[in-house]
Structures are given as C-alpha cells and as structure tokens.
Amino acid sequence: MLRQQIHSVEDDPELFGLAAAHQREVAAWFDHTVGWRFEVYRSEGLCRLYKRRADPPSDRGPVVRRKSGEVPASPLVLVLASLICEQLWRSTQATFNDLQRAVVQACGTEAELGRLPRFRPVADAGEKQATAGAHRRAFIDALLLLESWRVIASDVALDQLEQDQGLDLVITARRERLALLTASVAPSLLDIDIDRPDTHAAALCADQQDLPEDAPVKAQERRRRHLAMRAVLDDPGVVPDPATEAGKYLSSYTGRERALNAAAAAGLVCTVRRDWWSVSDPNGRSTDLTFPAGRSLEQHGALLLLDAIVGRNEPMDWFGIEWASSQLRRELAERPWWARRYQGPGGERSLAEAGIQQLLSAGIVSADPPPGSGWRPTPAVHLWQVRVSHATSAAKAATLSGVTDGRESLDD
Structure with missing residues (x-):
C-alpha cells in the first residue's frame, strides 16, 4: 500500500x-x-490508503506505466487526470476525441485567468507541433494513469493512441470508483483562496497542523510520532534534528525503537547515523525508486555525479548546474561511445539535470532555495562509495559500481 495507494481486485x-x-x-x-x-x-x-501530508514532497508523484516503461506523472498529467474525471462524472462514456475537446474547452477560459494550464493537443496555424504533441502525450498519460487505477476502461488499448494520431476509441468510467478518488473534503467546501494554491495542502490537511501550546501531552506525543513515522516510511532519508518535532522523536530511545520497528514491519531497512537516517527498500515493494540498481544512463550519470561530490575536498558544499554539467562534460568527452544520446550540444546539462533528479529522489542531495538554483548534499553522501571501472575498448560502456554502507552494489 505504501507504493501504490489504490489496489483493485x-x-x-x-x-x-x-x-x-x-x-x-x-x-x-x-x-x-x-x-x-x-x-x-x-x-x-x-482498497485504498489515504496518504496525506501537509508537507507533500514536490519531487514525487504517481507513476504512469507506458508500454515503453514507467515515467513519473508531470503536473500537467495530474491536472488533466482531474479534468478527465470531471468530464466522465457528467457522462461515464465518451470517445477519446470528444473527451479531449471537452478538456480543451475547460482549460480555455481558466487558462486566461491562470487557474488552469494551457492545453492545446492540436496545433493551430503558426503553432509548434512539438508543443501540441507533448500536450497530446500528457493527455494519453492521464488516461493511462486512471486506467492503472481501474477507474476507466477503453475498447481499444490506450497505447495505440501514440502510434495512430487518427485513432478514436470509447472510454468508459465506473462512477462509483470515480467518487472514491476524492481524498479529502471538496475544496469548494473549504475556506480556501483558489488563487493561492500554495495554501491548499495545509487546508486539505487541517488535522495535521500545529497544536496549541495548551494541547494535552498525549496529543502532542501523537503528533510527533505521526510526523516522524511519515518521514521514515515516506522519505528516503530523515535528519534527526532535535530542534524539529520529528527529529526530537527520533532522537529519543523510545522513538527510535518504534520507528525502526515500524520500518521493519513495512519491509524497509534503516541505516542510522547521528546526523542522518537512510531508509531503503531492498525488495522494492514500497517505492518506485530503483537507484542505484537501475541500468539507465540517467542513473549512471547520477553515480558519476555522486563520485564527483564525494571526491571534493568539502563533500557537503553547495553546487550548481554548471559544476555538475562540467563534471559530466569531461566524462562524455573521455568516453565518446557512452551515452550517445547526450553527446550532442547541451547533452551534458540534460544528463546532469536527470542525474541530479535521481540523487534528489534518493535523498542524497536536497534543493537549495530557490528551487533549481542549486543543491546541497545531505549526510547520506557519507554512506556511499562509487567505483568507476574504465572500459578497455570503445565497444564497451563504463562499468559503475555504487556501494551503500558496504551492503548494496550495482554492476552494469
């Protein structure tokens, strides 16, 4: 349930x-x-686990299962999924083209007010085909996401929409399951400002807000336990800072033992340092994170960046995208047979961004405000050693081995 909160029979x-x-x-x-x-x-x-946090992680979301592989759902995909549900609630059956037109119309007015993104899956005269193609791809991803939750079904496989631009198919929704997608009270029933989305998470998780100073001791203890346990079960790493409520709980003997027992019950393994809790899932049952066991170029790039970070005189120092790009530029130049899709102009920056995203997901670095301006390693870097084996011929790619605390390794 921790990995996928909705399961169907x-x-x-x-x-x-x-x-x-x-x-x-x-x-x-x-x-x-x-x-x-x-x-x-x-x-x-x-069956469903209503997994809510007042501080939702911005780098995680549902996974879309395409025929070519799994990809994280973008913010646009999530918005489109909600709009599709709205349309199917009114009428539980629609063709792909009719449903797409209805969502285009819904976005038309609201996009001018900044309340919904622009959605144009069909390019008009003078517009870029690439943008229209990306919007169409996002719409298909939204349908695939809802299909994976068994909320909708189609008479033809949705994957065929990628290859056949002229294909139209019938989509049918189960109204009762649509109703179960709501995780909280409808926003229209809450006292929120629709134009301030940064306040919505707190309003939807009012039960998780700070307690008054005169709150009962048991209520304060329960809140600290919930904050700490959510971090341990839902994040790849936790800072046990006694100055925070979660850190104060994890710093105590009782809290630490309870957290370790809860993690073990969920199939997780914790590596505990004085300044860092590293949480991993050896069986992959509670997370979609595959780092470092994945074999993608992006994960290889992440391991190369991790090696460069650990090898600095001050591993914990801040770094920006230019530094990360320069590290991978050197690697790409030394190994022209490796990562061919990133060998072109700007390829090192794209690979660096993808690699940093992997490190963010694994809790090895954290974003240094404002978002995207740079990153700062977490104490998790002290748990890692990376060995780079140089290829003996241009026909072989580099072999990367990542070792976490001496127990996990990757050989590619």
Missing part, C-alpha cells in the same frame, strides 16, 4: 482478499503509526 485478487480479511488490523496500524486512513470498499472491489 482485478489487479491482485489475493492481495485484495487479504486486505479485506485484515481491514481492521491494517487500518489500526496505519492510524496509530502515521495517522493515515485505510479503507476497503468490498462492493467496488477497491
């Missing part, structure tokens, strides 16, 4: 049966440990 009948049989125990564990709600909807064949 169609995906895994055995898992759904276990969730239904042990609903009370599972719900009690999540409620006590992290303050999240777990529900099983037997009539709809759906």
Whole structure:
C-alpha cells in the first residue's frame, strides 16, 4: 500500500482478499503509526490508503506505466487526470476525441485567468507541433494513469493512441470508483483562496497542523510520532534534528525503537547515523525508486555525479548546474561511445539535470532555495562509495559500481 495507494481486485485478487480479511488490523496500524486512513470498499472491489501530508514532497508523484516503461506523472498529467474525471462524472462514456475537446474547452477560459494550464493537443496555424504533441502525450498519460487505477476502461488499448494520431476509441468510467478518488473534503467546501494554491495542502490537511501550546501531552506525543513515522516510511532519508518535532522523536530511545520497528514491519531497512537516517527498500515493494540498481544512463550519470561530490575536498558544499554539467562534460568527452544520446550540444546539462533528479529522489542531495538554483548534499553522501571501472575498448560502456554502507552494489 505504501507504493501504490489504490489496489483493485482485478489487479491482485489475493492481495485484495487479504486486505479485506485484515481491514481492521491494517487500518489500526496505519492510524496509530502515521495517522493515515485505510479503507476497503468490498462492493467496488477497491482498497485504498489515504496518504496525506501537509508537507507533500514536490519531487514525487504517481507513476504512469507506458508500454515503453514507467515515467513519473508531470503536473500537467495530474491536472488533466482531474479534468478527465470531471468530464466522465457528467457522462461515464465518451470517445477519446470528444473527451479531449471537452478538456480543451475547460482549460480555455481558466487558462486566461491562470487557474488552469494551457492545453492545446492540436496545433493551430503558426503553432509548434512539438508543443501540441507533448500536450497530446500528457493527455494519453492521464488516461493511462486512471486506467492503472481501474477507474476507466477503453475498447481499444490506450497505447495505440501514440502510434495512430487518427485513432478514436470509447472510454468508459465506473462512477462509483470515480467518487472514491476524492481524498479529502471538496475544496469548494473549504475556506480556501483558489488563487493561492500554495495554501491548499495545509487546508486539505487541517488535522495535521500545529497544536496549541495548551494541547494535552498525549496529543502532542501523537503528533510527533505521526510526523516522524511519515518521514521514515515516506522519505528516503530523515535528519534527526532535535530542534524539529520529528527529529526530537527520533532522537529519543523510545522513538527510535518504534520507528525502526515500524520500518521493519513495512519491509524497509534503516541505516542510522547521528546526523542522518537512510531508509531503503531492498525488495522494492514500497517505492518506485530503483537507484542505484537501475541500468539507465540517467542513473549512471547520477553515480558519476555522486563520485564527483564525494571526491571534493568539502563533500557537503553547495553546487550548481554548471559544476555538475562540467563534471559530466569531461566524462562524455573521455568516453565518446557512452551515452550517445547526450553527446550532442547541451547533452551534458540534460544528463546532469536527470542525474541530479535521481540523487534528489534518493535523498542524497536536497534543493537549495530557490528551487533549481542549486543543491546541497545531505549526510547520506557519507554512506556511499562509487567505483568507476574504465572500459578497455570503445565497444564497451563504463562499468559503475555504487556501494551503500558496504551492503548494496550495482554492476552494469
């Protein structure tokens, strides 16, 4: 449930049966440990973990499962998924083209006010085809995301929309499951400013806000426990800073033992230092993160950057995109047979950005405000050693080996 919060009986009948049989125990564990709600909807064949945080991580989101592989859903994809649900709530069946036109119309007026993104999947005269293609791809991704949650179905595989621009198909939604996608009270029922999206997460998670100073001791203890456990179960790393509520809880003997037990129950492994908790998932059951075990060029680039970061005189110093690009520019120049798609102009910067995103997801670096201006390594860098084996011929790519605390390795 930590990896994918929505499970249907169609995906895994055995898992759904276990969730239904042990609903009370599972719900009690999540409620006590992290303050999240777990529900099983037997009539709809759906179970869901309502995983809410007042401080949602901005670098994570649902994963879209394309035929070519998995990609994180972009903000545009998430907005389009919501708009698609709105249209299908009105009419549970529509063709792809009709649904796309309805979303274009919905975005038309609101985009002028800055409340919705511009969405133009069909290029008009004088407009770039690349932008229209990207918008169409995002719309298909939104449909794939909803399909993976078993909320919609189509009479033809959605992946075929990528190859056939003229293809039209029928999409059918299950209204009861659409209703279950709502994770909180409708924003229209809350006292929020629609033009200030930065305040919405706090309003939707009002139960997680700071308690008054005269709140009961048990309530304060429960809040600290929930904050700490959410960080341990949901983040790749945690700073046990006693000045913070979560850090204060993890710094205590009781809090540390409870957090370690909760992580073990969830199948996670914690490496604890005085200044850092590193949380990993050896079995990959609770996260989509594959670093460092992935074999992509982007993960190789991340390991090369990690090697450069650790090799500096001051590994914890801030760095910017220019420094990261220069490190990979040298690697690309020395190995012209490696990472061919990044060998062109500006390729080193694109690879650096992708590699840094991998390091961000793994908790090895953190964004240094303002976002995108630079990054600062976390204490997690002290748990890593990277060995780069140079290829003996131009026909072989470099072999990268990443070792985490002497226990995890990657050989490619």
